[in-house]
Amino acid sequence: MAQIKAVVIADAGPIIHLDELHCLDILNDYGRIIVPETVWLEVAYHRPQALCAQVNLIRQRAVDFSPQVNALTPLYTLHAGEQEALHLCVAFKDSLLLTDDTAARLAAKNLGVTAHGTLGVLVRAVRRASLSKSEVLELLRAIPSQTSLHVRASLLSEVINDVERFTK
Amino acid sequence: MSIQIHTQIPDQLWQQAQSMVEQGWINTMDALVTEAIRRYVESHQQELSEHFIKEDIEWGLHGSD
Known part of the structure; x- marks a missing residue:
């Protein structure tokens, strides 16, 4: 590791x-x-x-x-x-x-x-168990409305899907 | 810092580029190649951003650090 x-x-x-x-x-x-x-x-x-x-x-x-x-x-x-x-x-x-x-x-x-x-460090928080999967998913969904980070909507959906499917 | 590259370019494209240098549109072939690469990189910013995001997700979910 x-x-x-x-x-x-x-x-x-x-x-x-x-x-x-x-x-x-x-x-x-x-x-x-x-x-x-x-x-x-x-x-x-x-x-x-x-x-x-x-x-x-x-x-x-x-x-x-x-x-x-x-x-x-x-x-x-x-x-x-x-x-x-x-x-x-x-x-x-x-x-x-x-x-x-x-x-x-x-x-x-x-x-x-x-x-x-x-996005990398946010998603990494699930793997590192700093945040739960549902907490990270909630944060990812809040990106368009709560942040000044611009990510194409369909790409953000892909990211959300990847996290939803993630199992340790 | 600069690096030297070795690449293959179609003959006709190379001749066109050489002609532009000879006619003084750009100082050297090095400058032309650098400018061409810069323009390509600049024009692919969105693709690059998305590539980096995908790389991040892979690292975030499956990395080891």
């Missing part, structure tokens, strides 16, 4: 979306949840209450700048928060990047950084 990543570097999207669903605490499963300074400021602007949730978010500025991330920045049009998150991912070897941004995920793949998004 693969070991749970000790360090999670979070982009703004998953923090905001999980807080919109009032389930940011599912991240407590991870050892350290680092929020890059630029991302922290972004969340503070768009969803300040997320930073007061029942989860220990560590505010941290990147100090080591990876030339690889700098090179990928124009190629993938990475925003400041995504760039800083990737710099931190490179600095913390074997970390997990949480992002819902496609370009950031592509850049992460290029750097060999593991990345997952809001």
